[in-house]
Amino acid sequence: MNASEALTVTKQAAADGKLSESAVENIQSWLTQDRYSRYRDQVVAEIADHNWQALDDAFWTIIPFGTGGRRGRMYPIGSNAINDRTIGESAQGLADYVREYHQGKKGLSCVIAYDTRHRSRHFAELCAGIMVAAGFKVYFLDDYRATPQLSYAVRYKQCDCGIMVTASHNPPSDNAVKVYWSSGAQVLPPHDKAIIDRVMSCENIQSIPFDHALADGKIEIVTDEIDQAFLNVASQQAFxxxxxxxxxxxxxxxxxxxxxxxxxxKDGFKQVEVYGPHEQKSGDFPNVPGHVSNPENKAVFEAPIEYARQNGFDLILATDPDCDRLGVAAPVTMDPAGPWETLTGNQIGAVLAEFILSKRAEAGTLSPEHYVVKTLVTTELIRRIADSHGVKCIGDLLVGFKYIAQAMDANGPDKFVFGTEESHGYLVGQYARDKDGAVACMLLSELAADLKQRGVSMHQYLADLYRKHGFHQEYLINLVMEGSEGMAAMQRLMTAFRKTPPESMAGIPVTQIRDYLNQTVTNTADGKQTALDGPVGNLIIMDLADEGNYVAARPSGTEPKIKLYVFTRLATEESQDLDAAAKKLGDRLQSLESDMRAFAKANS
Structure with missing residues (x-):
């Protein structure tokens, strides 16, 4: 079968309902355009084998840049897959834009790092060869390293950009590139859209073999240098x-x-053990439930908790594969042999905020000009804690830690205290512009030691915050919608939230709809709209009649899903009996989830 015959067969498959029209269009490009010539035989072979589902998944769209870069399932061919072509386009597009932006500048440079995922090293070398061919000096971390180290290295080496090869906590099938600007933050507007334009229009990818570039000194290995510098600056954030x-x-x-x-x-902790079954560096993530290394998932803690109970540990810390997110489990009481519970990303953010602000207050290093930063879908408990310490909370931000980084630079990093997002991301200090699981581990360990000395458990510490600021409970609903039909379903559901939202949820009336894409606030009682002063993005927040209770909806920027964030709260006076408060909000969350799932099913 030649390319022409393969195209005829492909069009017939679409007529038979086995392929989407958009997949046919992209397959045609890969079969006919010179820039895809090296992949032509592979595409023809897949068509000859009638692998229609795999072909539709790989070609139905062009894999986008989301909140964390370009991320997806690996497949050797396809516009909607992670492979040499799509990774190469990403690096070439980045190189082309940075050169244009710094027109005439000499000495352009880029840092590249990678994690333990399948083909991460290969993709990192591919990106390095492309950047060198484009005239960049490449600083290369020549072993598995953490995303926050990459963010720091961009700033430390004063580079123009950076590339991290990782798919964070996605399944083993996935990989990605995260693209960083000279600030050490992931690319923001207008640079993100400009880079996307270059990526989408990329014709030819120019590359130099990694070994040749290394031998010529155009790639410099900086692993040890960055390790030591990062350790020194991160340890300075200790209390x-x-x-x-x-x-x-x-x-x-x-x-x-x-x-x-x-x-x-370095921070003085001598009783730290790496949990053996999870120590092996492997892109298969063999010993975690479902082979998904996500510290947001309670199931990853089940085996470590049993080990911790039997061996008298006080705290369990877990970081995701690229070490930019932190998960936590701790004994409910001061007895390690007793029951344990995990903390949500919002709860970890709350206890860290209280700990950091309290320590800063004790040291006399807080002022009304100091501030913490959070996103719109992160608990408002953070804002209430900040208020109690007399510092500002900047919280009107879209999802993505790059917006926290942007707020740091816009408001002055010298007054930045703490940044947090509900998906287990945390940062202190000015050394990086991305979330850092390592520093979060250090601070959580300091808090645990402080509480142990006082005879207070982590959960009791959190309970005191609830009594002081009102009981807060949050819940995340992930509606997975894969493939071309999934994308259409996501669009239908977001349209329904905007045009025909639910009148009530959990028996509580919906009072207004905040639409951040169209910049409107709609009063549900009379339909009147007013202007919304906030960031522009595909996010909807439905406010309920009870203050502090609302639901947010947004399509994920990194995975094929819609995320529904459910927020509930009781007033302080209703929060003194925490067992009763937990029962009340637990029932409310269950009812809200049921109502939201029913609405989604009916409207997607």
């Missing part, structure tokens, strides 16, 4: 206090041990 706490740490088969263990040791 004085006790260190008598026994910690079990799991890197979930990722890169975290290289960043976390030296940092905890």
């Amino acid at each position: 004085e206090g006790p260190r008598d706490v026994k910690i079990l740490y799991t890197p979930l088969h990722g890169v975290g041990a290289e960043a976390v263990m030296p940092l905890l040791a």
